[in-house]
Amino acid sequence: MLQRALDIFRGKAITIPPMDGALRPNTALDEAPVLLQADGPDNLAWIDDRLVFSSGNKVLAFDMAGGISAPEKLVEFPVPVACLAERPGGGSAVGLDNGEIKIWDAEGAETSLTGIGPRSLKCPTALLFLDRDTLIVCQGSTRVAPSGWARDLMDRGSSGSLWRIDLKTGRQTCLASGLAFPQGIAARSNELVVAESWKYRLIALSAERPSRPRTILANLPAYPSRLSPASDGGAWLCLFAPRNRLIEFVLQEDVYRRAMLQDVAPEFWIAPALASHRSFLEPLQCGGVTTMGISKAWAPSRSYGLLVRLDGEMQPAASYHSRANGTRHGVTSAIEAGAHVYAAARGGDAILDLAKKVG
DSSP states (O other): OHHHHHHHHHOOOOOOOOOOGGGOOOOHHHHSOEEEEOSSEEEEEEETTEEEEEETTEEEEEOGGGOSOOOEEEEEOSSOEEEEEEOTTSOEEEEETTSOEEEEOTTOOEEEEOEETTEEOOOEEEEEEEETTEEEEEEOOSSSOGGGHHHHHHTTOOOEEEEEEETTTOOEEEEEEEESOEEEEEEETTEEEEEEGGGTEEEEEESSSOOOOEEEEOOOSEEEEEEEEOTTSOEEEEEEEEOOHHHHHHHHOHHHHHHHHHHSOGGGSSSOOSSOSSOTTSOOOGGGOOBTTBOOTTSOOSOOEEEEEEOTTSOEEEEEEEOTTOSOOOEEEEEEETTEEEEEEGGGTEEEEEOSOOO
16 A cells, blocks of 8 residues: 555556566477467367367367367357366356357256346356356456457456356356456365456455455466366466556556557557567567567567466466467467376467476
8 A cells, every 4th residue: 555655656667577487488389299270279178088179169179089180060159159168077168259158968958148147148258167066157347248358458447257156046156246357267175266367366265155355376477367277286377468568558548548449450459469460550569570580589579478387376386488489379278188288379379289397
């Protein structure tokens, strides 16, 4: 509180923590073997001994035991897939960009969830089954669809919430509200760990009842999203885009920011991105200019590739990177299966096959 009061008189500096220690940059993502090339792969899950993932409005499965082949399309929707989760005992759940959640049981029977609490479901960003009939839903925002995440950030949104849903009785319990775009969730003991993207932190909450969020990992140098369990008791954390001083500055300039949102196409906003350097119309900082055909690895960038392994205390233990001059950006999902860790580089159109250890 004292620091915030002093900021009024001295001005607030824009500071972003450096990537150091366990987050020290490397080229592990760019050097990793490609398991599969796909268009914007996302939402990795292991269902029925197959790697399942989303690509746009499709859910596909890749049979690891059947050798290298094309993935099989399981289901196609009229809108993009936002999130998916495996259901214990068989079945799955898929969240869609129109706010609907489709739920299947082991026999293939389908139900739909379109409302949450007193409102319609607007923005499902992550799903987790605690057991066969208990579903945890991250609602990123009440204002935008999951695909509108950049607008929610630039509008300084904090209307997200976390819900516990009993699929047998239909009872819905709001575990937390006023969250800044919760986008990842994992179970840990009797708590839930949630990635709160726009506050670049991980928080812990009760899995049973409403509680006050407790910060367990703060001030990350990038925006956190999905979480998945690791075999050593920790977790894999995806960070889909880097924090950037120019973007942080624009977030403080309300008049400019509102004019930008109104007059400029979303793909050209000064905002984080899953991929960059695809159009000469994109915003560019001087340090990111390609000179003599060379892009610097340490250049300021709107996109980046980063996957972090967290230990049992949810603290960074190791990391995989694709730096500013790399191509495996926008890591949005990862899953550990046996001796492998698979990571979806949505901005790089590839699913990567990673070793568990990082040098």
